[in-house]
Amino acid sequence: MPPPSAGAPIDPARAILQGLTVLEIASDRAAYAGKLFGDLGANVIVVEPPGGHASRWYGPFVDDEPGPNRCLWWWNYNTSKRSVVLDLNTDAGRSAFRELAGVADIVLEAEDPGTLESFDLDHPQIRADRPELIWVSVTPFGRQCAEFHEPTTDLTQLAAAGTVWACGYDDHSQPPIRPSGNHAHHTASAFALLGALTAVVHRDVTGIGQHVDVSMHAAVNVSTEVSTVDWLFAQSTLQRQTGRHASAHPTMEIQVPAADGRFVTTPLALTSAGNFRAALEWLRELALEEEFPEAFFLQMGIDRGGVSMKQLGVDAEVTAIYGAGREALYLIASKFSARQFFVEAQRRGIACGVVFSPEEALHDEHFRAREYPIAVEHPELGRSITYPGIPFTGSEIPVILRRAPLVGEHTDEVFGEMA
Amino acid sequence: MSAPAKSAALSHVRICDLTGLLAGAGATRFLAAFGAQVIRIEQPLHETHRWDFLRGGRMPDGRMGINFGGNFNNHNVEKLSVTLDLKSEEGKQLLTRLVEISDVVTENFSAHVMERLGFGYERLKAINDQIVYVSNSGFGKTGPYSDFKSVGQVVQACSGLSFVSGLPEQPPAGWGFAYMDHMGAYLMAAAVLAGLIARKRTGEGQWVDFSCTEAGIGLAGPDLLDATVNGRPMRRPGKPNSNADNFPAMAPHGIYAAAGDDSWVAIACRDDDDWKRLASVVNEPWALDDKLATLAGRFAQREELAELLEAWTSRHERARSVELLKAAGVPAEQVAMPEDRIDNDPRTSKWNLWPWVHHAEIGDVRVEGVPIHMSETDWIIARGAPCLGVDNDFVYGSLLGLREREIADLASRGVI
Numbered sequence: 001m002p003p004p005s006a007g008a009p010i011d012p013a014r015a016i017l018q019g020l021t022v023l024e025i026a027s028d029r030a031a032y033a034g035k036l037f038g039d040l041g042a043n044v045i046v047v048e049p050p051g052g053h054a055s056r057w058y059g060p061f062v063d064d065e066p067g068p069n070r071c072l073w074w075w076n077y078n079t080s081k082r083s084v085v086l087d088l089n090t091d092a093g094r095s096a097f098r099e100l101a102g103v104a105d106i107v108l109e110a111e112d113p114g115t116l117e118s119f120d121l122d123h124p125q126i127r128a129d130r131p132e133l134i135w136v137s138v139t140p141f142g143r144q145c146a147e148f149h150e151p152t153t154d155l156t157q158l159a160a161a162g163t164v165w166a167c168g169y170d171d172h173s174q175p176p177i178r179p180s181g182n183h184a185h186h187t188a189s190a191f192a193l194l195g196a197l198t199a200v201v202h203r204d205v206t207g208i209g210q211h212v213d214v215s216m217h218a219a220v221n222v223s224t225e226v227s228t229v230d231w232l233f234a235q236s237t238l239q240r241q242t243g244r245h246a247s248a249h250p251t252m253e254i255q256v257p258a259a260d261g262r263f264v265t266t267p268l269a270l271t272s273a274g275n276f277r278a279a280l281e282w283l284r285e286l287a288l289e290e291e292f293p294e295a296f297f298l299q300m301g302i303d304r305g306g307v308s309m310k311q312l313g314v315d316a317e318v319t320a321i322y323g324a325g326r327e328a329l330y331l332i333a334s335k336f337s338a339r340q341f342f343v344e345a346q347r348r349g350i351a352c353g354v355v356f357s358p359e360e361a362l363h364d365e366h367f368r369a370r371e372y373p374i375a376v377e378h379p380e381l382g383r384s385i386t387y388p389g390i391p392f393t394g395s396e397i398p399v400i401l402r403r404a405p406l407v408g409e410h411t412d413e414v415f416g417e418m419a
Numbered sequence: 420m421s422a423p424a425k426s427a428a429l430s431h432v433r434i435c436d437l438t439g440l441l442a443g444a445g446a447t448r449f450l451a452a453f454g455a456q457v458i459r460i461e462q463p464l465h466e467t468h469r470w471d472f473l474r475g476g477r478m479p480d481g482r483m484g485i486n487f488g489g490n491f492n493n494h495n496v497e498k499l500s501v502t503l504d505l506k507s508e509e510g511k512q513l514l515t516r517l518v519e520i521s522d523v524v525t526e527n528f529s530a531h532v533m534e535r536l537g538f539g540y541e542r543l544k545a546i547n548d549q550i551v552y553v554s555n556s557g558f559g560k561t562g563p564y565s566d567f568k569s570v571g572q573v574v575q576a577c578s579g580l581s582f583v584s585g586l587p588e589q590p591p592a593g594w595g596f597a598y599m600d601h602m603g604a605y606l607m608a609a610a611v612l613a614g615l616i617a618r619k620r621t622g623e624g625q626w627v628d629f630s631c632t633e634a635g636i637g638l639a640g641p642d643l644l645d646a647t648v649n650g651r652p653m654r655r656p657g658k659p660n661s662n663a664d665n666f667p668a669m670a671p672h673g674i675y676a677a678a679g680d681d682s683w684v685a686i687a688c689r690d691d692d693d694w695k696r697l698a699s700v701v702n703e704p705w706a707l708d709d710k711l712a713t714l715a716g717r718f719a720q721r722e723e724l725a726e727l728l729e730a731w732t733s734r735h736e737r738a739r740s741v742e743l744l745k746a747a748g749v750p751a752e753q754v755a756m757p758e759d760r761i762d763n764d765p766r767t768s769k770w771n772l773w774p775w776v777h778h779a780e781i782g783d784v785r786v787e788g789v790p791i792h793m794s795e796t797d798w799i800i801a802r803g804a805p806c807l808g809v810d811n812d813f814v815y816g817s818l819l820g821l822r823e824r825e826i827a828d829l830a831s832r833g834v835i
Contacts (some may be wrong), residue, residue: 016613016627019620040613058667060645072644075667083532141766144792150768151689151750155665155672159685160752164674166595167584172681174675176754177592179584180661181640188790190605195791197612198453202428202796204619210795218772218790221760225441225571225596226490229759232773232785233489238595238757243581244572246595255581255590263591265581267572273719309472323761342577343564351568355448355591358579358639359646361632366564372633386573386647392610394627395561396617 012259015041016396020105020200023097024081026053027110029216030138031077032182032189033196034108038080039390041398045100045350045414046081049088052407062381069380070408078404079376079387084415085287085408088119099418101126101133105203106196112259113146123211134199134209138192142215150218157184161220166227168240170250176240182389187223188216243355249313252323255355256330263355270325270350271309278303292331299326339364362388425497428796432615435514436460437522439471441597442571442631443527443555444494445604450611452789452798453498458517458814459495460809463502465833470528474807485807486780492804493596493786496776500805501814502593505536509834514538516819518546523611527555530565540626551614552626555607560629564769569631570599578635578770581671582661584640589797603631621825663721671697674754677731677737683754684737686728686744688807701731715718739831778803813833 012018020042024034026049036137038044041070046053055077056068068074084100087093098121101107107126109116116122123135135145140152158164158178168176203209222228227246230236238246243255243265255265270276280298283289301307301321311318329352333341342354356364362373374389432455436447444459451457462469464485465477469475478487504510518524521535524543526533533539533554543550554560557577559571572593575581581593610627618624636643639653646652653659662673665687671689671694691713698706705727710716717724732740737753744751753759761773773789781803789798815821815835829835 016617016619016625018617020616036609044741058641060641060649060666062648064649071646073641076641078645090634104487136463142770142790142792145766145769148744148769151748152752153665153669153672153687153689153750155662155674155687156685156750158762159674159754160764161684162755162757163598164683164685164754168592168595169586169589174586174589175676175683176661177584177586178662178674178685179592179594180596180642180659180664181580181582181583182636182666183598183638186602186638187605188734190609191790193609194449194605194612195793196426197609198791199793199796201432201612201615201619204616205431208795210793213792213794215766215770215790217766218770221767221772222787222790223598223601226599227757228595228761228787229490229493231508232493232759232787235758236479240592240595243593245589246599255576257590257591261468263484263576265572265576265593267570309672310475313657346564346567349568351570351573353569353573353576353581355576355581355593356579357582357652358643359652360654361577361579361636362643362647366558366562367633367636368628369594370559370562370633372630372636385644388639388643389633391606391630391637392563393626393630394625397627 006040010396012041012398012400014396015398016394017042021045021103022108023047023100023104025109025111026055027138028055029185030108030136030190030192032057032186033138033192034081035077035079036193037191039398039401044081045410046078046096046405047084047086047100048407050085054412056407075404079401081405083405083408084411088121094119094121096415098126100414101130102130103418105132105200106134106136108136108192108196112170113139113143113149113180125207127211130209132203132207132210134196134203136192136196136212136214138188138216143213145215154177154182154184157216157273161217162224162227163220164244166224166238166240166246172240184216184220187219188214191219195277216350241322252326256333258333258336258338258341260337264338264341265353265355266326266329267353268309268351269322269329270301272306273302275350276306276325277351279325279332282332283328285334286332288331289297291394292328294324294327297321298328301325326338362386371399373403374399376401378403380406425451425800426796428453428793430454432456432523433521434458434523434525435517437524437526437528438658439472439527441490441494441600441605443525443607444471445601446555446607446611447498448494448496449527449605449608449789451717452800453796454799457498458810459498459500459805460503460505460514460517461500463504463833463835464807476576481593492778492781492784495804496786496800497802498805499810499814500808501811502808504834507834509829511537513815513819513835515546518543521547521550522615523551523553525553525607525611527607530556530558532559537747544624548624549618550624551611551618552624553607553610553614553629554626555629555631557631559633560628567730571600574603574631576634578632579639580635582655583639584661585659586662587657587660587702599631599635603629603634606634661723661799668714668718670714670721671724671728673725675725675732677732678735679737682737684732684740685752685754687750689750693749697744697749700743700747700749701728703731776801776802776803779806779809808835
């Protein structure tokens with residue numbers, strides 16, 4: 001069966017979050033949440049100070065020419081939004097903000113604790129008149145922990161909350177690694193979206209809104225999988241390893257270079273009897289069996305009906321069979337380009353991956369076939385730019401993105417709608 | 420003894436939950452913490468090849484079995500468990516009845532499993548036209564890779580996220596955990612909630628299919644547009660350099676060695692003022708050099724500056740340099756080990772980020788909380804993961820109306 005509506009434009013009135021109005025105060029921390037709302041069809045109005053939000057100057061820039069409307073950070077995190085410029089330092093700006101909050105379903109903000117209160121624009125003041133309003137605050141440590149507030153960046157938050165400790169190399173003289181991409185912001189924004197939507201579902205039944213307090217520190221802390229759970233459950237401290245899960249004890253490498261020097265990853269190696277049979281047949285097709293004296297272990301894997309990863313290090317025979325399976329994959333990978341190995345191994349039922357760079361992923365044939373990359377028009381530049389698209393498909397999932405707004409592009413339009 | 424309280428946020432929502440592992444179970448975990456009734460459909464005990472391989476496990480004290488998986492317990496708090504053989508005709512009939520009385524169906528099988536089981540969207544919709552169906556797979560339900568097998572590390576590799584984590588001229592460091600299982604779970608839960616909101620508005624259910632790899636590509640940040648707009652790919656000499664590089668550009672910006680074994684601090688100077696503060700803390704001649712007063716000046720000597728700063732951080736215990744820098748207003752943190760952030764960080768304990776739950780066989784154990792607090796209907800996590808099939812009587816009896824004898828008969832024949 002085809003998926004719901006792949007490729008076909010949908011009626012904007014049917015977009016999944018159509019009908020929700022989100023009033024966002026421009027920020028680093030919650031911008032991605034606002035983007036997700038907008039891309040899914042909500043009416044997102046992002047409020048910026050005169051001249052535009054600071055993140056319009058973060059870079060990189062179109063053709064390396066700086067400018068508030070040429071910043072790729074801003075473009076990336078502000079698609080499908082409309083921009084309104086308000087000066088919250090003035091009475092007129094605050095009054096206009098209150099007016100917009102008066103018609104919003106959700107206010108999304110990431111101001112430091114105390115900032116909005118000093119403008120008399122915090123949620124207790126605004127929600128007093130509109131109990132149905134949902135107000136989402138994203139701060140480094142949560143409004144509930146405001147006394148711990150201090151300056152942070154994506155790097156320091158990922159270090160404090162466990163991501164960095166778990167990532168890096170086998171060689172511990174190398175520093176642990178902070179993955180790039182702004183993942184403290186992404187993780188906090190995912191929870192901002194979840195909290196807001198949960199509150200909408202509740203409001204739709206009861207008519208009551210609420211304050212949603214998101215802690216970035218807490219969000220990253222609960223997003224390190226085994227690194228957290230193994231401490232909670234077994235007081236075990238996992239150690240970083242190259243290209244694979246951190247572990248209490250060193251585990252086999254899973255990431256190796258293919259013939260083109262690019263990397264493949266084989267996280268599960270071979271486990272089922274079918275996996276072992278596929279690998280053995282593949283070795284034979286490539287006339288590599290002679291080069292691989294451990295091939296008999298693959299036959300043992302077939303004869304045993306596969307092996308359980310839970311027996312690794314417990315059962316010596318299972319450990320040897322499993323290790324030979326991984327070595328067989330390494331040998332085969334050394335004969336193919338990384339992508340060829342990935343596709344061919346997967347076609348043979350072996351779970352593995354190719355380490356694409358982001359742009360290689362975006363332009364790969366699978367994602368193009370699914371129309372995941374989206375061409376976004378930038379008429380003022382006379383250019384159409386390829387963006388990563390929407391990771392959902394469905395009859396009510398939009399298939400277009402609107403480019404991020406110019407500074408204050410929609411101020412008149414939005415207040416015109418209010419009149 | 421009365422049952423522990425549930426959050427009121429989603430208490431009107433019932434989920435027929437076919438998910439497993441973290442990528443799926445993590446989604447319904449969030450919904451369960453906010454009060455949704457999440458009914459996990461699991462393979463009966465006699466099935467030895469269990470697709471949610473986290474379910475069983477071994478405790479640190481040596482106890483082991485199908486109910487002892489530590490990660491499973493974490494990912495499945497506040498849920499119900501029923502067993503059901505989906506390959507049997509009777510099993511399919513019972514699933515049909517569960518879909519009839521549910522608001523949502525969730526699953527993260529490989530892409531075409533639901534259709535093979537006879538429960539593709541057209542069938543689900545025919546059973547219950549209000550149903551919100553959310554599917555989650557590595558590569559989505561269409562396209563050349565839709566049959567491919569995937570786990571978090573595959574998603575991270577194929578989406579570009581592994582590539583952008585590392586040092587120049589080194590192999591990708593990647594991720595030491597399944598980050599995309601988390602992010603996938605969060606976005607999957609968002610799709611469930613969005614589907615419920617849309618249903619309230621339109622009166623209709625829908626199917627949302629989620630592709631975890633596509634979500635991963637979307638998390639590359641502004642670097643990806645630098646490639647598509649400026650033709651500057653991430654695969655180029657000097658890249659990635661993910662500790663040092665950042666938008667906006669900062670220097671210093673990195674992870675530096677502290678005194679002691681495998682001990683590290685993260686430091687970021689957001690602007691020239693931060694640098695001035697840091698220089699006054701360090702108070703050594705190199706730091707007070709005027710050439711370093713501007714970002715351009717510091718960037719011109721970025722590598723040398725990192726070495727000089729690391730010589731300073733290496734002379735201090737990590738807690739000491741962090742304390743000094745924070746007191747001056749410079750963003751700095753130790754690279755926290757699990758015990759630092761879980762047992763010794765008031766910013767997580769005051770949040771109640773590590774609640775205790777009771778598990779019928781494991782006992783009392785700590786799990787992850789939720790990084791959101793809601794003022795009116797906050798989350799509640801008090802019950803550990805359900806033992807396998809522990810809610811068969813409630814779900815098949817109280818919800819579906821089967822008699823005790825019928826339930827016993829189904830159990831004796833391995834249907835449940």
